[in-house]
Amino acid sequence: MESIGVLMVCPMNSYLEHELEKRFNLFRFWTVPEKSAFLATNKNSIRAVVGNSSAGADAELIEVLPKLEIVASFSVGLDKIDLAKCKEKGIRVTNTPDVLTDDVADLAIGLMLAVLRKLCESDRYVRSGKWKKGDYRLTTKFTGKKVGIIGLGRIGMAVAKRAEAFSCPISYYSRTEKPEIKYKYYPGVVELAANCDILVVACSLTEETLHIINREVIDALGPKGVLINVGRGPHVDEPELVSALVERRLGGAGLDVFEHEPEVPEELFGLDNVVLLPHVGSGTVETRQAMADLVIGNLEAHFLNRPLLTPVV
Numbered sequence: 001m002e003s004i005g006v007l008m009v010c011p012m013n014s015y016l017e018h019e020l021e022k023r024f025n026l027f028r029f030w031t032v033p034e035k036s037a038f039l040a041t042n043k044n045s046i047r048a049v050v051g052n053s054s055a056g057a058d059a060e061l062i063e064v065l066p067k068l069e070i071v072a073s074f075s076v077g078l079d080k081i082d083l084a085k086c087k088e089k090g091i092r093v094t095n096t097p098d099v100l101t102d103d104v105a106d107l108a109i110g111l112m113l114a115v116l117r118k119l120c121e122s123d124r125y126v127r128s129g130k131w132k133k134g135d136y137r138l139t140t141k142f143t144g145k146k147v148g149i150i151g152l153g154r155i156g157m158a159v160a161k162r163a164e165a166f167s168c169p170i171s172y173y174s175r176t177e178k179p180e181i182k183y184k185y186y187p188g189v190v191e192l193a194a195n196c197d198i199l200v201v202a203c204s205l206t207e208e209t210l211h212i213i214n215r216e217v218i219d220a221l222g223p224k225g226v227l228i229n230v231g232r233g234p235h236v237d238e239p240e241l242v243s244a245l246v247e248r249r250l251g252g253a254g255l256d257v258f259e260h261e262p263e264v265p266e267e268l269f270g271l272d273n274v275v276l277l278p279h280v281g282s283g284t285v286e287t288r289q290a291m292a293d294l295v296i297g298n299l300e301a302h303f304l305n306r307p308l309l310t311p312v313v
Helices: 014-023 035-042 059-063 083-089 101-116 119-127 154-164 189-194 215-221 238-246 285-303
Strands: 005-008 025-028 046-051 070-073 092-094 147-150 170-173 198-201 226-229 252-255 274-276
Touching: 005 014, 014 025, 014 285, 046 285, 059 083, 070 285, 083 092, 092 285, 101 119, 101 154, 101 226, 101 252, 101 274, 147 154, 147 189, 154 170, 170 189, 189 215, 215 226, 215 238, 238 252
Parallel strands: 005 025, 005 046, 046 070, 070 092, 147 170, 147 198, 198 226, 226 252, 252 274
Antiparallel strands: none
16 A cells, blocks of 8 residues: 555544554655645545544535545544535545543533632642642532533533533533433523533534624623533634633633634733633544544545444545
């Protein structure tokens, strides 16, 4: 398989990069200064594209690669891949589900605790020497808080199970009610927000879920409510979120993702009611290696005419 051209669109994981290079003819797209000229020269050699949550395969890239057979995403999200174009051209698509579920769900719980118990600010309080001048202020209890989840898929269910261990009543919103699930279902996001203390975004990013968190939802969550986003940045109308946090119309937020990563609204930097993370939901050594192994396994399966491990298209 050493002659098979694989286009890695951006830097994502050194282990994955190394393993791809061992098996395929790897092209590192981010190192190419003249991308159009490069694609024109190598278009007949590239049979696979490897992307992630920040860069994938849009219609323009797909159109200029006539020999493209498979797009393997180093991510569970597929919003950076033109799935319709892939289906039209018979291009296979894979992602990395399941292996990152635990890490993302763990992080969601961590963000809840960090926001409510002010963990990051408390740490700064000790480091700055302020503790010597007096005790830190009281914070908010997490156990027993009502947790609402948007998107009760793999990650949403994992968050729910963890929150239940803290005696949190669980409710959810999804495209359709899941009759086999015991949690309370709300048919609208505003209604869900109005009936929970903590609202967790854990759904896929689609046209329907773009800005699913808007001013109406934020206002329904209210000045004591907390928003946790471990989904995608564009799920949230970011200017509305910023103004709500600044004006204290929203109690707090724990954010692992942002609308224009790596750009983050600077208005958030000075706020004590928000915890900001650099999109590290699946960012553990163990999980990133498992994700890389899935990408490699899918590519090998495809080119050896075996069933794909995690097919999407």
